[in-house]
Amino acid sequence: MQSIAILGSTGSIGTQSLEVIAANQDQFCVTALAAYHNDILLEKQIEYFNPKIAVLVDKNAADRLTRRYSGSTIILTGEEGLLEAAIHENVNTVLTSLVGFAGLKPTLAAIKAGKHIALANKETLVAAGELVTQLAQDNHVKILPVDSEHSAIFQCLQGESRKKINRILLTASGGPFHGLKREELEHVTIEDCLRHPNWSMGKKITVDSSTLANKGLEVIEARWLFDVPYSQIEVVVHPQSIVHSMVEFVDGSVMAQLGKPDMRVPIQYALTYPERFATEYPKLDFKTLSALTFSAPDMVNFPILPLAFTAGNTGGTLPCVFNAANEEAVYAFLQGQIRYLDIFLVIRSVMESHKVTMLPDLNDICSADLWSRVQAQEILKAIK
Numbered sequence: 001m002q003s004i005a006i007l008g009s010t011g012s013i014g015t016q017s018l019e020v021i022a023a024n025q026d027q028f029c030v031t032a033l034a035a036y037h038n039d040i041l042l043e044k045q046i047e048y049f050n051p052k053i054a055v056l057v058d059k060n061a062a063d064r065l066t067r068r069y070s071g072s073t074i075i076l077t078g079e080e081g082l083l084e085a086a087i088h089e090n091v092n093t094v095l096t097s098l099v100g101f102a103g104l105k106p107t108l109a110a111i112k113a114g115k116h117i118a119l120a121n122k123e124t125l126v127a128a129g130e131l132v133t134q135l136a137q138d139n140h141v142k143i144l145p146v147d148s149e150h151s152a153i154f155q156c157l158q159g160e161s162r163k164k165i166n167r168i169l170l171t172a173s174g175g176p177f178h179g180l181k182r183e184e185l186e187h188v189t190i191e192d193c194l195r196h197p198n199w200s201m202g203k204k205i206t207v208d209s210s211t212l213a214n215k216g217l218e219v220i221e222a223r224w225l226f227d228v229p230y231s232q233i234e235v236v237v238h239p240q241s242i243v244h245s246m247v248e249f250v251d252g253s254v255m256a257q258l259g260k261p262d263m264r265v266p267i268q269y270a271l272t273y274p275e276r277f278a279t280e281y282p283k284l285d286f287k288t289l290s291a292l293t294f295s296a297p298d299m300v301n302f303p304i305l306p307l308a309f310t311a312g313n314t315g316g317t318l319p320c321v322f323n324a325a326n327e328e329a330v331y332a333f334l335q336g337q338i339r340y341l342d343i344f345l346v347i348r349s350v351m352e353s354h355k356v357t358m359l360p361d362l363n364d365i366c367s368a369d370l371w372s373r374v375q376a377q378e379i380l381k382a383i384k
Helices: 012-022 039-049 059-068 078-087 100-112 123-138 148-156 203-211 213-226 264-272 304-314 318-334 342-353 362-383
Strands: 002-007 028-035 053-056 074-077 093-096 116-119 143-145 165-172 233-237 243-249 254-258
Touching: 002 012, 002 078, 002 100, 012 028, 012 039, 012 093, 012 264, 028 039, 028 078, 039 053, 039 059, 053 059, 053 078, 059 074, 059 078, 074 078, 078 100, 093 100, 093 264, 100 116, 100 123, 100 318, 100 362, 116 123, 116 264, 123 143, 123 213, 123 318, 123 362, 143 148, 143 213, 143 264, 148 165, 148 213, 148 243, 148 254, 148 264, 165 213, 203 213, 203 318, 203 342, 213 233, 213 304, 213 318, 304 318, 304 342, 318 342, 318 362, 342 362
Parallel strands: 002 028, 002 093, 028 053, 053 074, 093 116, 116 143, 165 233
Antiparallel strands: 165 243, 243 254
């Protein structure tokens, strides 16, 4: 029986993770759940899974739940509660699906406590890849990818030497605006962004998918997960989202992982690795697949992806800055404060203003994150 803590249990990945666990209750139990402020959904999850502790980071939400709830689960709040969920003595694996930079500290705490990590919070490796991977190595902790693309690469590498990788090919659906030009993107609305053609995800990641910022974050994540240079990571647009990613080896052979666009599959693989459990999820029917197409990403009309490569190649604190500026810009867009194309302008401006610290420690990274958000807010005021 594997004991799981889910950080971000009320989000898209968190709820699907609980579906996987509910379907395999002879294999998993839930020891800790953590969310930001959705006390209504968290209460339902507590009633079903009966964890030892549950956390609402937002104190007002925690107070609401505490007034209503009379069961055996201990209700905690704040960052302290989040950290306690991450290091709980009964937990074997921490599935971290918090949104953004907020996932870094609890993930580091879990690694220090010897917990294996099922990683759905890519920003952790984007902001502090070297720190996180070194700490995991020092503590003999596995970091198992949950993102469909990184899970695909991980599966393609089973039994293979990473020294024999020629290229990692990260597939991207292209999002809802694939093929559009800049003048067409001028009038994009929030509603347009949130209509992803293939995946059902949270608002922030759906906007990131539309700008290709999400793919940029995944490029940086892949560099740390698979220990390959950026020169060996390529993005390929694949609108059908059937091939989840590929690995080309030095002899020219290419391995790919295919499947329906269903996040429950990579979630389950991260939790059951190295085993595979049977599922009732929809399977591919190759007789009905009319075409699988691939093309190069449009780096001109979707310029955030090149910014991500710049951040990654530069290193130091710049990937953290890229992530923080993107978070601030996307949230401003979702609140109707800026236009779609302004997201790129904010990220570029913050990156250009940043004095990079190489070989940063955690304090440097946290300082760079805070600086970036303050800088982004100043730029956002000017845009508004």
